[in-house]
Amino acid sequence: MMTDTRSLNVNILPCPTWNKLSVNRATVDISSFSKEKEKPQFTLNNLGPVRRTKIRAVEAEKYADSLSDGIRREAYIAGKRAIYQEQHFQTGLGRELTDFLLENVDEAEIYTVPEAAEVYAPVILKWEFGKTGHSASMQVIHALKDSHSTFLIFTKSEKEASGELMMETKVILEEGATVNLIKVNLLGDGITVLNDTGALLRDNATFNFTQMVLGGNKNYVGCFADQCGDNTIFNINAGYLVNKDHLLDINYHGAMRGKNSDAKIFVKGSLSDSARKVFRGTIDFRKGSKGSKGDEQEDVLLLTPGVINKTVPVILTEEEDVDGRHGATVGNLLPDMLYYLGTRGIDSKAAEMLITRGRLLSIANTIPDDETVNFINLFIREAFEVNECF
Amino acid sequence: MxxxxxxxxxxxxxxxxxxxxxxxxxxxxxDRSLYNFRDESTDYYKVDSGLTRDIVDKISEEKHDPEWMHEFRLKCLDIYNNLNVPQWGPPIDGLNMDNIVTYVRPNTDMKASWDQVPEEIKSAFDKLGIPQAEHEFLAGVGAQYDSELVYHNLQESVAKMGVVYSDMESALNGPYKDMVKEYFMHLVPPTDHKFAALHGAVWSGGSFVYIPKGVKVEVPLQSYFRLNAKGAGQFEHTLIIVDEGADLHFIEGCSAPKWNVANLHAGCVELYVKKNARLRYSTIENWAKNMYNLNTKRAIVEEGGRMEWVSGSFGSHVSYLYPTTILKGDKSSCEYTGITFSGKGQDLDTGCRMVHMGKRSSSLITAKSLAKDGGINTFRSEIKVLPEAEASKSSVDCQSLMLDDISRSDTIPEIDVRVDNCDIGHEAKIGRIxxxxxxxxxxxxxxxxxxxxxxxxxxxxxxxxxxxxxxxxxxxxxxxxxxxxxxx
Structure with missing residues (x-):
């Protein structure tokens, strides 16, 4: 049986904080990860004109690297010693996960979207776990010039399932390409998830990334976008629901290097019980990003005492003609609102569910797959143990 | 001369x-050189450069420390030697403690009249407008030149109210010595960071203020710190206790001429705001641009108390400055209002921390920064809301203005919330004119x-x-x- 006693450092901020809140990085214990566990069932639907190539993982890595000119390594960021890891094609979780996957994944897939193709029905990659499972996968999505495509990566399991899921998705968007990448996690209470994304955007490319993290025991998710081209757009819409003693650790980063680019990171979610959450969001105006705009917003709903909510919304600016902003709001359900709903026969548990569902469905409803949206709806209701009339 | x-x-x-x-x-x-005049004749006595036990012993002896303070200094030196330089801030590689003179005593003892202050020192403070300001709108003034206060005075009418405003050395050996012992470096323990330990080992100068219960001081007190000596450090300690229901506005000013070697400022400010008291602490910092300003400021606020920080940071080569407020009491509150302006060769890392412990405690942060000519600005903040701080509120508003494309401006805020019924808001904006x-x-x-x-x-x-x-x-x-x- 293969086990690993190592831990991985992931989701590393580009510049150090005081670290009084221990948010400079996350450390993942991977000693219980085992390839011997059952493999989840994988299905692929709606491939359409998209070409799928299976290739050795190391070759896929070289392929992605060959398309990236790499972000220059900086000794200092914000005048401080940079702490992020050097990684040619940068991703949110970072190099240590990539290295680990390269050791543990035999085959990766390259999905090539043909030039000028318009693929509106989502290509659906689904992993379904049984009671236990181990999944490690790497994908490269290469969207050629002026193509338009949507990919939905859906992971689900039984409620009590355990195991681990590790995934790295690299997206290369050639000039004028648009990719909508949707990642949905409806996994069980015993699954540890490391779900990583990296994107490279050439001129006029648009990358819309939607992430729903509703299940899993410990979730480490990240996305890094290298906006190396001019007039690029990078949008993140993320929603989460973290309850029980679960952990969610997020690192989203938009690095604008080309002119007139746009990065938006919008995150909203609910925390309850003794849940813990860390959100790191970085809007990064690099040299050359004149005329660019960045915005990051997080809206957190705290449903019970005992939660730990950490937020680090960073803006780095080394260019003058830019417009960057961030905002964060942390609050709870107002007593007036609960009272009002109570007078309509809706108890506090149902009220919490309704408010949370409303927030999360505002993101989920943009997913162009009804079955997935229904699963999300059901998952939220079950999480609150609220009866079907809601 | x-x-x-x-x-x-x-x-x-x-x-x-x-x-x-x-x-x-x-x-x-x-004129730009308003703050940049030097006097090279006044360093009457100074210890050797560097930091050794002998130097700490010498400073302690010079200052007639009580035994507990001498032991405390040596303990701090030990801690200093065992702590690492912070890795998260601007580089301070240019600061070599072996080259820093930690104690420079000017050629005078402390006077209560400007007429008795040696002319070359008085002239420096005249240029800075301190005697005139005292005459026109201050209730008391302390003026420190290098490591020692050269002038200290409190209006008689204010003294009659029971207000104590003295230099730290007098407080340490005077009627308030027990109070000093009780509070000195309790809010900022020497283990806090390397430069807090350094401060504990070599501190000199600074002010002690005690405002009795219910006393409201209508006009501000001011301490002004002038570091004149080349390659020297200034380590003044400010300890202010505003007792229940009392009210004070304290102003701190600082400046130095520019030298071609590194100077160091590692002061420490400890503020105790008791029940229903209010303290406003205003600072205009204009150190020379060869200065490493590694200063520590902290306040603790009890029930219903209010702390107000007003801060302007303009000088220094490198700054680490983050006034911290512990909102310990229920309904305690704090407001931080600050501006930082960094220009050529400056890396100013500023901001603040708020720790909410009391129920219904509130904090408001308004921070602005400007960067030009390759200057680097970093705004850091931390809002920590502990589980017992129910119904607390905090709001952060941070705005940065970039004046050219060779400068940097970054914001690194952190929020840590551990209670559900609170209301926390944060907004930041970076842009150009x-x-x-x-x-x-x-x-x-x-x-x-x-x-x-x-x-x-x-x-x-x-x-x-x-x-x-x-x-x-x-x-x-x-x-x-x-x-x-x-x-x-």
């Missing part, structure tokens, strides 16, 4: 309205340079309006000086 490079102090008229236009009009003809605003002003006949200067002054106005007129004028003067040459 006085190496005085400029004449020309600001002459304030307190009758003037505290508005940007008026202040700017007031400042016509001021709006072309539309400049165009609008130019269309009204205002030249481009002036239009930009007006916009920058307006940007800083929410901070300057929190200061007494004279300090608002000084702050606007500093902004004006910093802006010189940046707009063509």
């Amino acid at each position: 006085n190496n005085m490079e400029t004449e020309g102090a600001i002459h304030y008229d307190p009758a003037i309205d505290n508005s940007v236009d008026d202040i700017n009009a007031y400042l016509e003809g001021t 709006s072309d539309e605003a400049v165009f609008y002003l130019m269309s009204r006949g205002i030249p481009e340079n002036e239009a930009k200067a007006m916009i920058v002054s307006g940007f800083a106005n929410p901070i300057s309006k929190e200061l007494p007129l004279e300090y608002a004028a000084e702050m606007n003067n500093l902004i004006k000086l910093e802006m010189e040459g940046s707009m063509i």
Whole structure:
């Protein structure tokens, strides 16, 4: 049986904080990860004109690297010693996960979207776990010039399932390409998830990334976008629901290097019980990003005492003609609102569910797959143990 | 010999309205070298450079420390030697403690009359406008030159109210020695970080203030710190206790001439705000641009108490400055209002921390920064809301203005919330001077340079309006000086 006693450092901020809140990085214990566990069932639907190539993982890595000119390594960021890891094609979780996957994944897939193709029905990659499972996968999505495509990566399991899921998705968007990448996690209470994304955007490319993290025991998710081209757009819409003693650790980063680019990171979610959450969001105006705009917003709903909510919304600016902003709001359900709903026969548990569902469905409803949206709806209701009339 | 490079102090008229236009009009003809005069003749006594046990013993002996303080200094030296330099901030590689002189005593003891202060030192404070300010609007003044206070005075009427305002050494050996022992470096323990330990080992100078219960001091007290000696450090300790229901505005000013070697400022400010008391602590920092300003400021606020920080950071080569407030009591509150202006060769890492412990405690942070000529600004903040701080509120508003494309401006805020019923908001914005605003002003006949200067002054106005007129004028003067040459 293969086990690993190592831990991985992931989701590393580009510049150090005081670290009084221990948010400079996350450390993942991977000693219980085992390839011997059952493999989840994988299905692929709606491939359409998209070409799928299976290739050795190391070759896929070289392929992605060959398309990236790499972000220059900086000794200092914000005048401080940079702490992020050097990684040619940068991703949110970072190099240590990539290295680990390269050791543990035999085959990766390259999905090539043909030039000028318009693929509106989502290509659906689904992993379904049984009671236990181990999944490690790497994908490269290469969207050629002026193509338009949507990919939905859906992971689900039984409620009590355990195991681990590790995934790295690299997206290369050639000039004028648009990719909508949707990642949905409806996994069980015993699954540890490391779900990583990296994107490279050439001129006029648009990358819309939607992430729903509703299940899993410990979730480490990240996305890094290298906006190396001019007039690029990078949008993140993320929603989460973290309850029980679960952990969610997020690192989203938009690095604008080309002119007139746009990065938006919008995150909203609910925390309850003794849940813990860390959100790191970085809007990064690099040299050359004149005329660019960045915005990051997080809206957190705290449903019970005992939660730990950490937020680090960073803006780095080394260019003058830019417009960057961030905002964060942390609050709870107002007593007036609960009272009002109570007078309509809706108890506090149902009220919490309704408010949370409303927030999360505002993101989920943009997913162009009804079955997935229904699963999300059901998952939220079950999480609150609220009866079907809601 | 006085190496005085400029004449020309600001002459304030307190009758003037505290508005940007008026202040700017007031400042016509001021000079960049206003703060940059040197006096090379006054370092009457100094210890060797570097940091050793012998040096710490010598400082302790010079200052007639009680035994507990001597032991405390040695304990701090031990801690200093065992702590690492912080890795998260701007590089401080240019600071070599082996080259820093930690104690420089000027050629005078402390006086209660400016007439008795040696002429070359008095002249320095005259240029900075301190005696005049004392005469016009301060209740008391402490003036420190290098490592020691050279002047200290408190208005008789204020002293009669029971207000204690003295230098730290007198407090340490006087009637309030037990109080000093009780509070000294308890809020900022030497284990806090390497430079807090350094401070504990070699501190000298600074002020002790005690405001008795219910006493409201209507006019501010001020301490001014002037570091004149080349390659020296200044390590003043400020300890203020505002007792229940009392009220104080304390002003701190600092400046130094520029030398071609590193100077170090590692002061420590400990503020105790008791039940229903209020303390406003205003600082205009204008150290020379060879200064490493590694200063520690902390306040603890009890039930119903209020702490107000007003901070302007303009000088220093490198700054680490994050006033921290522990909102311990229920319904305690804090407001931080600060501006940082970094120019060529400056890396100013500033911000604040708020720790909410009391129920219904509240904090409000308004921070502004400007960067130009390759200057680096970093705003850091931390809002920590502990589980017992139910129904607490915090709001952070951070705005940065980039004045060219060779500078940097970053914001690194952190929020840690551990209670569900609280209300936390955070907003930050980074941008440049709006072309539309400049165009609008130019269309009204205002030249481009002036239009930009007006916009920058307006940007800083929410901070300057929190200061007494004279300090608002000084702050606007500093902004004006910093802006010189940046707009063509």
